[in-house]
Each structure stands twice: as structure tokens, then as C-alpha cells.
Amino acid sequence: MKPLLKTLTAAVASVFILGACATGTPYQRPDAAMATMPGQWNTAGGEDAALRTVSRVSAVSIDWWKQFGSAELDRMMTQALAANHDIAAAVSRIAQARGAAGIVDASRAPTVDLAGSAARTRSNQSGIGGTSTGAQSSQLSATVTYELDLWGGKAAASDAARARVDYSVYDREAVALLTQAEVAANYFEALAAKDRLAIARQNLEAARNVLSLVEVRHDKGADSGLELSQQRTSVLNIEAQIPQLEQQLRAAQTALAVLLGRAPQDFAIEGESLASLQLPALAAYQPAALLERRPDIRKAEASLEAAHADIGAARAALYPSIRLSATAVAGGVLTSGSSFASSLAASLAQTLFDGGRLRGQVTQSEARKTELVEQYLQSVLTGLKEVQDSLDAASFSETRRSLLARAAAESQEAYRIANVRYKSGSQDLLTLLDSQRTRLQAEDSRVQADLARFSAAVNLYKALGGGWAGNAG
Template identity: 30%
Template sequence: MIQTLLRYRFLFFLFAASLLLGSCKLGKHYTRPQLELPETLDSLSVDTTSIGDYAWEQLYTDTTLQALIRKTLTYNKDMLIAAARVKQLAAQKRIDYANMFPQVGLRVYGEHERENYGGDHVSMDDQFDLKGTVAWELDLWGKLRWARDRSVAEFVGSVENQRALKMSLIAQVAQSYFELVALDNELSIVKKTVDARSESLHLARIRYEGGLTSETAFRQAQVELARTATLVPDLERQITLKENEIAFLTGEYPHHINRSVLPEDVMFPVSLPVGLPSALLERRPDVRQAEQALIAANASVGVAYTSLFPNIALTATYGAESDLLSELLKSPHHLITGTLTQPIFAMGKNRARLKAAKAAYEQALYAYEKVVLNAFKDAYNAIAEFNKIKEIYETRLRLEQSSKSTLELAQLQYMNGVIGYMDLLDAQRGYLDAQISLSNAIRDKQITMVNLYKALGGGWKE
């Protein structure tokens, strides 16, 4: 009885010592790298608010586009893969967390054995066991806690990756949609131009047959009609490819995509809030994902470092064992063991593992800095485009209006014989180019807003 009390007292003190030592966590704790960030993102704004804080429904008001985005976020295969990845790492996080606690098991064993070592000496050697087991690796140096921190960082990183993917998909669907609408508008412009070229050819035929113009003007009218007509199938091909691209993003097979018509113009406010540089690090999920990868790499260094120290594992077994099943519960059994494992010689494997973990951390650090640089490059490019796209649109609008007036005047003068067909042809070509250029400017205004919204980390919520 006294020996049993002494044994349990020893276990109590060992358990208390393990709890005290468990507070020790060797290794360098993570701190965010010091980055020399720019003071502002936009010289015209120092407001802390940002368009990136808006919900994407507030930015993309076209209900058809909203339906496509919602379908993409639900059925896109990359989104489904990312969601499954989050589930996987959530389970892995739970595993590493459970490793910090004692593992309890139950062992039920029965053996019926008949022995005969020659002659008639037959004997029975049965055995029956019923035992409960407890195994616990003491986390004296913080190895298990570093492993838990790593799995937590990897899990959070997968969540940030899912958010970054959501941000990218919203931008990709919106851009493809605006490009599709612009292609529709360009096709409409070309078809109207083909009709106008047909009328010009008819007029050129009449004037040629009437002896008012040479055959050269008539043949040139035929060439221009054929040249413009070749644009139609190419645009139809581009439209089909763009529809297939959007269908793929939404997780569907190729089919016709419903869309609205190109607006006459996209109205922009004088300026948009872009927020402060430091907030960009918190708002963009790709930056946050890169930081979580850095945190995980730092935890891996902690795991490798603490692996250089001894491991202590406790094992306890309590139950009963007997050679007769009827006597099983009358035969108590208990066993308590402690194992200390200290690496002594492994040809430098453990220290090499630590060096490899440190090198991996260095890579993650540079990767994080690269992502931050890329985030600021995206933001500055998007802001520069936003500040200039309005001016580009206005100049192309004036060009389109001037080209239209020039064409109307050229048609009147050609009908009255003041100018030749080549002059009319130049005016027609100029007006077609100006119309397409203006359509592209409207498209670019919409895409500029998409790029700015994405660059500032818009498109997802906590």
C-alpha cells in the first residue's frame, strides 16, 4: 500500500513538473517584418476609407453581371478546390492540437494456445487482457506547440487563399463580361458599317455606269465592302470564345451568355478613396496569405530547433490480465513507464533539418516582401489608369464626334461631285476607327474600375 502511494506521489510530481516546464517554448517568436511603406497611395487623397471596403454588389450594379458573379463564387471549380483545401487544413489543425494532450486507448486481447513440445506433454497457455492505456508526450520545449502554430497558420493561409481567389474571380468575371459587351457593340458598329458600305457600293455603281466616275472608284468600293465584311466573322469568333471563357468561370459547359448593352458612358466621380498604404496589407488577402506562410515557416523553424532537445513520453496501463477468462477481473495489472529520447549522433541530420527550415523561412520572407511590392505596384498602376482614363475617353469622344461630322460633310460633297470617292472613303474609315476606339474607351473605363477595386483588396468580406 505504501509503495502504491509513493508511486502515485511520484506521478503527481512528474505531472506537475511537466506542466511547469510546459510553459517553456524555445525558439524565436514571429514578428511582422519591418517594411518601408510609401506614405500615401494617392497624392490626391489621404482618407483612411477605401473603395476596397465596398461590397462588390455596390460596384457592379448590372444585375446580369451580379448573377454571373454569384454563380461563379458557388460553382467555380477553383473555388470548390479552395474550399476543400480549407476543410483539409482545418482537420490537420485539429490533429496537431490533439497531439498536445494525453492519448487514451483500450486494449482487449484474448489468446487460446495449445503447446506440445514432443511426446504427450500437451499444455495450454491461454491469455486474456483487458487494459486501458494512456500515452502522453510532454511538450517540454514547445515542439508540439510550434507544430500547432504551424498548422494554424497553414489553415488561416488557406482561408486567405480562398478570399484572394474570390477577389480574383470577381474581377475576372467582371472584366470578361465588360469585354463581351464591348465586342457586341463593336460587332454592331461593323454591321452598320457593312450596310453603309453596301449603299456606297450601290451609289458608286450608279455613278460609274452613268459615266460620272471611273471604274477605279467602283472597284475600290467593292474592296472596302469586302474588307469590312471580313471583320464580322472574326468578331463573332471572339464573342464565342469570350462566352466560353465566362461559362468556364461559372463552372458550366459552353453556352450563350446573357448580357446587357454597352452604356453610352461610365460615370466616374472626380476622385475615389483609396485608403492608406498600411491598410493595404490588411485588406489584400494575397498579402495576408503570404504573411501566414511566413508565420508557418517560422513555426517550422521552431519545430526543427526543439527537435534537438530530449523527448519525454509517459505511458500508463491499468487493467487486468489472466490465463483464465473467468479469473480476468480478479487479476489487476498496472504499468507506468517513462521514456527519454535524446538524439546523439545522426550524421548531422537534425542540424541540417534546422538549417533547411531556416532557409525555407528566408524564402517565405522574400516571397512575402515580393507580394507586398506587387500589391503596391498593382495599386499604383490602377490609380494611374483611373486618373487618365477619363481624359482618354473625352479625347476619343471628341474624335468620334468630329469624324461623324466629317463623314456627313464628305457624303454631301461626294453626292454633289465636289470630292472624289477616295476622300469619302477616308472619311468612312476614320469614322469606323473612331467609333471602335470610343467603344473600347468605354470598356476600358469599366475595366479600370475593376482593376482599381481588385488592387485595393475589394471583393470579399470577413
């Protein structure tokens, strides 16, 4: 009997040792994340442009939108952070994740159960002189149960739950950053639509003035009916652009209203022009900083950390579980006094056959982690692309805007000269119409180039992770 007992003891000890060695390793960020990091960003325009940019950069502050110098934009950002429903839903997800983590942590603590009972009995003796007797009894018991976490399964489950809380926090930050970027982008689109409307209306007024002149010349026989029809067509084409621009303005404003948590009806911005804003200058942090700065990348990594902890929990389930329990019972009977009893017990449980269910859970957890590693690395590459694209857009849009501003100035001068010559009779209407059309297109393109510069700045702020409080930079 003793040799058998020794053999069983040695077998149990071996299981304990093997289980302790298989409880998992601490999480480490995938090496491939750093391996994919370039040393620096490509700078459009060469080293000279890079030096000019660096000499005038400003840091990405938490309230980065204030760099644009718009009090109205500041107010809208404040309202969006307070009233946007997507952000509010993300905050609720944080509360849910914390509640789930609390449930998991509670499973690591002992459980205490309290039970009580009371009874009253009465007996009668029949016959002459019979008597009646009664007794009262009560009992109170308390049981404390605790499961040992020998293999670290419960600790791993808690780690996974905390990682999912982090995931929900980063998710909220990502939603907030996206909302902020959309507020800024739609505000700038609304201002650009107002600028384009102003240009279209100015050109419409100028075209109508030319039409009046053509009508006078036509009445005097200086111009033919063809020239009159051509100018009327030009006026109508310019007029046709105005409803489209008004619709674009309305769409940008209704989008803003929804982002601010307001009904879109009758919502309008106060700003009138992109010219009232200032364009901030900023440069990107080193590429490796994105791993800490971008909430979407941090969110992907938090999900990966949770999956890593899930593997530890799944592996721990393969090994025996030990549960300790202690019970104390106090009771009493009115006729015989009170009593007290206590007990201490330990139980060992091990699944011998489950058809491969527990092994399948380990395999599933490991495969899930492999999937999330790939998703994490993809999010890193996406972040690198978005920053590089935003840097390129900021540089190229600046160059394009400068060229289009010069083109707009030249078209304005060409139109002035053509108008003077037409009035003096030294130039035909066709040349004036062509310069009129070119002027409108050049001025409209200049405004769109201005919008592209502001949009590129917003996209760069977003690609860099904005200025949320969790940033490492």
C-alpha cells in the same frame, strides 16, 4: 555514487534550461514590409484631379461588382461563387489543411490503449477414477501515454498547422477575387464586342449605301471604274472586320461560361452595350492597408508564419523528450479470484548522434523562412505596383476616352459633310472614303476606350483586395 548522481542531475537540469531558452520567439511581421510603404499614392492629373476623385468616391464593398449597376452581372457573380471549380477546389484545400491541423493537435493529447484477453484451460488425470479439471482466465489492461512538450515543439507544430489553415483560407479568397475580376472583365469585353459589332454593321450599311450611289454614278458615266473599285474595297474591308469581332465576342462568352461552371456551347449574355452600365468612382485606401486587405499578401504572410513555427519545432527536436506512461491491469481466474496491478513510468530519450540530421532540419527551416520573407516582401511590392498602375490606368483612360469621344463626334460630322458634297458633285470619292474610314476608326476607338475605363475599375477593385469579408478596411 552520490556526487555522480548530483552531476548528472545538474547536467539534465542545464539541458532543460537551455532548451527552454531556445524554444523560439513569437512571430513578427518583417519590418521591411512597412519600410517599403509610401505615404500615399501618386495621383495622375495633380492635386485638382485628386480632389475631384476623392469627392465622388465610394467604398469597396463586399459585393463591389454591384456598383456597375448590372443585374445580369450580379447573377453571374452569384453563380460563379457557387459553381466555379477553381473555388470549389480551394474550399477542399481548406478542409485538407484543417484535417492536417487536427492530426497535429491530436499528437499533443494523451493516448489511451485498451487491450483484453481471455483463455480457457482443461487438464485430465489418467487412470482409474481419473478426473478432468478446467479453468477460465481473463485480463484487461489500459495504458495512458503522454509526451511532455517541454521545449514547445508540439505547440510550434500546432501553430504551423494553424498558419497553414489560414494560408488555405486566404488562398480561397484570392481565387474567389480573381474569379470575380475575370467574370467582370470578360462580361465587359463581351459588351464592348457587341458595341464594336454594332458600329461596324452601321458603317457597313452606310458604306453599302455609298457603293449604291457610286454604282449609279458609274452607270451614268459620272464616276470611273477606279472609284467603283475603291468603294467596293472599302465595303469588303469593313465586312472583314465583322467575323473577327464576332470571334472576340464568342471567346469572351465561352470564357464566362467556364468561369460560371457551365459548358461554353450556346452560352450567350443578355446585355447589349457598355452604355447600359454605370462606372463607379473609387479611391485607394492608404498603402499600408494592403497588408491586411489583399488575400494574396495575407496568404504569403501565413506561409511565412508557418515557416517561423517550423523553426521552433525543428529546434525543439534537438532536446530530450520525456514520455510518461501509466498502465493498469485487471485480471481474474475462475478458481482463484481476481487481481489488479498498476504501474507508472517515465522515460527520457535524447539523440546523441544522427550525422547532423536534426541540425540540418533547423538549418533548412531557417533558410525556408528567409526565402518566404523575400517572397512576402515581393508580394507587397507587387501589390503596391498593381494599385498604382490601376489608379494611373483609371485616370488616363478617362482622359483618353473623353478625347476619343470628341474625335468620334467630329469624324461623324466630317463624314456627313463629305457625303453631302460627294452627292452634289462638289467633292471627289477619295475624300469621302477617307472620312468614312476615319469615322469607323474613331467610333471603334471610342468603344475600346470605354472598355479600358471599365477594365481599369475592375483591376483597381482587384488590386485593392476586392471586398472579401476578411478585410480590415
